[in-house]
Amino acid sequence: MNLPVLLLLALAAASSAFHLRHPARAVAPRSSSRLQSAAGDGEYDYDLLVIGGGSGGVRASRIASGYGAKVALLESRLTHGIAPEYSAIGGTCVNVGCVPKKLMVFASRYPGEIKEMEGYGWKGATEGKFIWKAFLENKNAEITRLNNVYQNFVLKNAGVEVIEATGSLAGPNAVNVHHTATGETETVTAKNVLVAVGGWPFKPDIPGIEHAITSNEIFYLDEQPKRMVVVGGGFIALEFASIMDGLGSDVTLMYRGDLFLRGFDDDMRTHLKEEMEGNSGIDLQFNTDPKEIVKKDDGSLLVIDQNGNEVECDAVLYATGRKGKIEGLDLDAAGVKTENSFIPVNEYSQTNVPNIYAVGDITDRIALTPVALMEGHRLADTLFGGKDRPVDHEYVASTVFTTPEIGTVGYSEAEAAEKFGDIDVYKNRFRAMKHSFPKSETYSLFKLIVESKTQRVVGCHVATDGAGEMVQGVAIAIKMGATKDDFDNTIGIHPTSAEELVTMRTPSYFYRDGAKTDTLE
Secondary structure, three states: OOHHHHHHHHHHHHHHHHOOOOOOOOOOOOOOOOOOOOOOOOOOOOOEEEEEEOOOHHHHHHHHHHHOOOOEEOOOOOOOOOOOOOOOOOHHHHHHHHHHHHHHHHHHHHHHHOOHHHHHHOOOOOOOOOOHHHHHHHHHHHHHHHHHHHHHHHHHHOOEEEEEEEEEEOOOOEEEEOOOOOEEEEEEEEEEEEOOEEEEEOOOOOOOHHHHHHOOOHHHOOOOOEEHHHHEOOOHHHHHHHHHHOOEEEEEEEEEOOOOOOOHHHHHHHHHHHHHHOOOOOOOOOOOOEEEEEEEOOOOOOEEOOOOOOOOOOOEEOOOOOOEEOOOOOOHHHHOOOOOOOOOOOOEEEEEOOOOOEEEEHHOOOOOHHHHHHHHHHHHHHOOOOOOOOOOOOOEEEEOOOOOEEEEEEEEEEHHHHHHEEEEEEEEEEHHHHHHHOOOOEEEEEEEEEEOOEEEEEEEEEEEEHHHHHHHHHHHHHHHEHHHHHHHHHOOOOOOOOOHOOOOOOOEEEEEEOOEEEEOO
16 A cells, blocks of 8 residues: 555544534434434433543543534542542542552552562662652642543543533433532533443441541552551452552451452462462451451551451551442432442443433443443444444453453353353463563463364463553454464564463363363363
8 A cells, every 4th residue: 555545544534533523513313323312302401411520421421522412521520639539530540540550550569670680680779768758749740630631631622511510310301410619509401311420439337447448548648558458359459459568568468258359260369369478478368357447546557357366557448349329319310220339221321211321330330441431432322423332341351450460351261161161271370581580489370261162262361460461462352253273373472471372282171061171082
């Protein structure tokens, strides 16, 4: 293809990507969409009103406005760090989730890098001293920058009206707007309403729970806790335990179950446990359930478990799940059904009320930022873009940002055996070159799960440095239906750990009719 043609194609793509405003604001026809307007023929203040300025709400707003819809978005705060919300425009991910957490992950890994330097010939390298307040100052500046980007570039430049307020339903097409700055309330109407308020950390009702913090408050602590108890066994608990250990805190992880990361592949769970036991200072306490937190006269805390065992610390972080943030929405006023604290929806993110929708963590589907983005984007495409785009939650990649990382896409071994019956499992545990040279006892684990009949790769699970970056690329192939032959026909990049994905030739074992077997007759 010659250069002029390439330039024309590039210009056409750019025009499509930045075509955000329609002067006539004429909403695109919905002839191919299964979702038709359910609000009647009346006139409304907005075509779409979004309650919640997190990932799903922002994406739906921007895309809908790009199709010509008149859109308003309500978010209680436009700047982060204000208790009790702490969050702001951009949602949990930007303010008290993915972004600041990943910055903390980066910070926590430098000591591990420095420990291996002597093996590479660097003498006298030391970790130095981590300054918590300096990190927080830089982190806060970055989050403030992102708040501004979301409000003034992502949304306002797309034609979305951003209102600093919370919202509650006053009927199927009416929303009470409670302005944060003035406390005043006004009622507006919308043809379609999207609830995208996200989730909120759950804390159990035990004596002294008021002394515990969550993944909200940890980003705004004045001082780094020297001793921390983390309670929970999900990825949030594991990540913060790993982070705080890397930053130099003495960490105890308490989990009521036998093994953390329930729902992940069992080999990955066991591997991470072994790596944490061998290469971190984290005190792993399984089958342990705190029953009381006592604050002592000197300000320190005492965590007492179900057996009466005590752990003294400076902070207790609870990461025992999240609930839907439905308080104050007055969903009953519009007849919106809920289940526990969540809003059930169909494959088009539609609630039981035809013109009211919900996306993201409030729907209790997959609580991941990219999933909320997908849900919001597809809803806007379907409502205003003339497209038929139900959500798609199969083969969603994710990463646990512990050290080492776990990257995963597709089915776990147990899930694949149950769903497909016949599978081939390939796996290998080894020391990556980076760690074997300085003689560190740090291991990687790679695993592929293949449906036997079609030879399609239905699961990929990796525990190693940079697993998230690695699995994102693999996820494309798996989503497209790549087979084991496709992997085998791909030439590896040498020397890398990632080449293991295309060089595992012999299955480690098999499942036939759901039963595990080491050999095939």
